[in-house]
Amino acid sequence: MSLLEALEISGKRVFLRCDFNIPLKDGVITDDGRIRASLPTIKYLLDGGASLIIGAHLGRPKGEVKPELSLAPVAKRLAELLNLPVEFVGAVSGGEVSIKAQTLQSGQILLLENLRFSAAETSKDENERGAFAQQLADLVDAYVGDGFGAVHRKHASVFDLPQLLPHAPGYLVTAEVEVLKKLTQDPERPYGVVLGGAKVSDKIGVIANLLDKVDLLAIGGGMVFTFLAAQGKEVGSSLVETDLIATVKELIARAEINGVDLHLPTDIVVAPKFAADAPATLVNADAIPADQMGLDIGPASSADFAAAIATCKTVFWNGPMGVFEFPSFAAGTKVVAEALTKVSGISVVGGGDSAAAVRSMGFADSDFGYISTGGGAALEYLEGKELPGLSALGL
Ligand code: ADP
Ligand code: MG
DSSP states (O other): OOHHHHSOOTTOEEEEEOOOOOOEETTEESOOHHHHHTHHHHHHHHHTTOEEEEEOOOSOOTTSOOGGGOSHHHHHHHHHHHTSOOEEESOSSSHHHHHHHHTOOTTOEEEEOOGGGSTTTTOSOHHHHHHHHHHHHTTOSEEEEOOGGGTTSOOIIIIIGGGGSOEEEOHHHHHHHHHHHHHHSSOOSSEEEEEOSSOHHHHHHHHHHHTTTOSEEEEOSTTHHHHHHHTTOOOTTSOOOGGGHHHHHHHHHHHHHHTOEEEOOSEEEEESSSSTTSOOEEEETTOOOTTOEEEEEOHHHHHHHHHHHHTOSEEEEESOSSOTTSGGGOHHHHHHHHHHHTOSSEEEEESHHHHHHHHHTTOOGGGSSEEESOSHHHHHHHHTOOOHHHHTTTO
């Protein structure tokens, strides 16, 4: 019996923490993968006679009510996917929430507004978080944690709340942990990690820790320009984190010492501005014009990354290789995705934008070994860090 199945739910009000941090464009959900991933647990709980109060976050509203980050579109999509009514309450606490919670009947679902509209959700002050968690705990009898994408956060609904209630992990969190465990405990080698995406600062710790674990590291995306700058190359107006150049230099040196096969792009697709219609030009990685920015890795680099991936038995990929949202800068991401589909061992894609990218390019989830709903969470797990949202659930 799983931890979830051991939790008493019949006739109970259950707080379900989900990850509904989906990409939105002009109020329309562009990838509902994270909502779909929550369905098995929701169905299990409803079938078992529970009523659900679902809590989740969207984006980083920093404690303010930001209408463009409302979960209202998620309520609508969730209702469509379940073919059941989902009542949405446009608040995270207060009279309306309490009244609706009290009248909730077995089989019914109430979705709260974006929990991060309350500053207490993400507060560093334990007491402030604790008080908010207590308010949420007062609404329910039990807690199920299934928001994998947020388990690396010490937030009220992720870390403090489960400790106040009988709790269990949901099916998604359990499945995610099972897959990532395979990558951390004796992965079949060669083990390669491919990283891209926008921010080096988010991923620098990960790279440092992975240098002791992986055989191969390939880096693309916006974060690569800090690496190129660290090698003394001109990066034009590309995304670059100047204050991290020294750290990146050390990482490059450590990769060499550890015998990690580090792949950096040798050609770059540049453009004069960050726009879908900006004219794209291919240049060598050491010849980026001062007035241009790198928006994708070039074909020689993607071919090199693909060949490197083909030698691996275990591959984890997080972060698009370029600005895949603009078709002219999506090719690198597509080639890397394609290479992952051919890996003979385990291939895992992690991250909201990375998952959205492969789906928007027409790949099926089944083309990969596993698509993790968590980017940061998956990376921190692979680093071997203790994740607050997993510890709180006894995992
Ligand atoms: P994930 O959500 O998969 O963890 P990130 O959030 O770290 O990935 O990064 C995704 C974003 O990185 C995408 O929106 C993409 O447009 C952006 N990106 C990729 N390459 C570049 C680049 N060269 N310059 C600017 N942004 C980039
Ligand atoms: Mg992202």
